[in-house]
Amino acid sequence: MYKTKFYKGDYLQRQLQANADKAVAYVEHHFNSSASEQAGYAVVVVGSNASPTSRNWGRWYSRAIAEQFGTKVAGDDGILVGGWNGRGDGNVKHTQMPALLLEPLFGSNPQQAEIIRSASGQAALARVLVESIRRFFPKGGLIAFSVGHKYKTSSPNDRGAMLAGGGTEADHAEKVLELAAKMLDEQAAPEPQPRKLRVMQGDKLLFETQVDEDAVLVWSSDRNLLFIPD
Amino acid sequence: MKRWTLALWLCLAGAWPAHAQSDTTHLLVFFSNARLAADPADCTAVTALDRHVPRTGAVATAALQQLFAGPTAAEQAMGYRSPFSAATAGLLKSLRVRDGTAYVDLHDPRAQLAGVSSSCGAAEFQSQVHRTLRQFASIQRVVFAIEGQPRTFYDWMNESCGPANGHCDARPFAASPKPQGGRP
Numbered sequence: 001m002y003k004t005k006f007y008k009g010d011y012l013q014r015q016l017q018a019n020a021d022k023a024v025a026y027v028e029h030h031f032n033s034s035a036s037e038q039a040g041y042a043v044v045v046v047g048s049n050a051s052p053t054s055r056n057w058g059r060w061y062s063r064a065i066a067e068q069f070g071t072k073v074a075g076d077d078g079i080l081v082g083g084w085n086g087r088g089d090g091n092v093k094h095t096q097m098p099a100l101l102l103e104p105l106f107g108s109n110p111q112q113a114e115i116i117r118s119a120s121g122q123a124a125l126a127r128v129l130v131e132s133i134r135r136f137f138p139k140g141g142l143i144a145f146s147v148g149h150k151y152k153t154s155s156p157n158d159r160g161a162m163l164a165g166g167g168t169e170a171d172h173a174e175k176v177l178e179l180a181a182k183m184l185d186e187q188a189a190p191e192p193q194p195r196k197l198r199v200m201q202g203d204k205l206l207f208e209t210q211v212d213e214d215a216v217l218v219w220s221s222d223r224n225l226l227f228i229p230d
Numbered sequence: 231m232k233r234w235t236l237a238l239w240l241c242l243a244g245a246w247p248a249h250a251q252s253d254t255t256h257l258l259v260f261f262s263n264a265r266l267a268a269d270p271a272d273c274t275a276v277t278a279l280d281r282h283v284p285r286t287g288a289v290a291t292a293a294l295q296q297l298f299a300g301p302t303a304a305e306q307a308m309g310y311r312s313p314f315s316a317a318t319a320g321l322l323k324s325l326r327v328r329d330g331t332a333y334v335d336l337h338d339p340r341a342q343l344a345g346v347s348s349s350c351g352a353a354e355f356q357s358q359v360h361r362t363l364r365q366f367a368s369i370q371r372v373v374f375a376i377e378g379q380p381r382t383f384y385d386w387m388n389e390s391c392g393p394a395n396g397h398c399d400a401r402p403f404a405a406s407p408k409p410q411g412g413r414p
Binding site: 011030031032033034035036038039041043045072074080083084085086087088089090091103106107108149154155158159160161162169 | 262264270271273311312313340344345346347348349350351352353354356385386387388389390392394
């Protein structure tokens, strides 16, 4: 049902490639950082040209993260449209599909950095992301993943901020996305539902039968009959 | 009574350096302080602190140098925070003010200030620099570069090149071989 692909190169190249691949959703994962160890809220950057789907998806994700980790959301109910002062806008605004730049936790906050480093924290972050994707893109499709800072052609050594206590933002964002990709890839395709013909009176089911997927149903008003021609 | 009055006068006089006005320049630097901010989650909120430096006409340069040295230990104990610290004290490569725009050229800060490319980190960085420079009436806008290259700075900050940053034009930075300062 879902496929995932990691995009590398500079941010514009990643978005253009995801467009060419006709991805249905684009996710770039970062962590936030502050000079204050206490800062710790969830926020998502959406493009200045973000669709209602992007905005709703971003808000849902931020709220779910805040609920999961007992924090708050920042920005406009969890999203920064166009980023802060334009920062981050270029990371997502060139996509032709809904796109988010995630900043779920602060790597500068020692408690949150511990969560980011832990296997259970990474799994929880991945679960929230996967649930958001399933909720907003239930039909499946290609999900484009981009690891913030890492694999940029123009700055190959960039790893983003250092986490309090050790590690880098980018390496841990990559772990979360890898987990999310595994969860999405492993999701069993739904059982095909047989096509059924039902006769209802209000909410009451009077008659039900299975018909072929390609059967053509024709109503004859002369004969007062619904039939399948030979 | 006269002796007490004289003693009090001498004490007060001793508390105020006789040459304070002539030998030093008073500046403000702006740091974050969540304890004083109306919204502790507002990464753009900054609070002013006083700095007195040896008398200079290059006040904007002096203010940035003070800012880039970060808050003192005593100020940190009072809740002041900044991406800047003693490790970034030499961050300023040059500053040129022209037509209301401050062109701030930095020595490559990306290793020391990796966190400022996040949304909150960027807000802290830019708010502190902007407010510190905009205390001077001659400065309305700030454009940054790393080693003379604005595109390097704005790529690092994940910001597009556009009218707000002079379309990442490097020419204004090339003409500033040594630090200068705006004169408010």
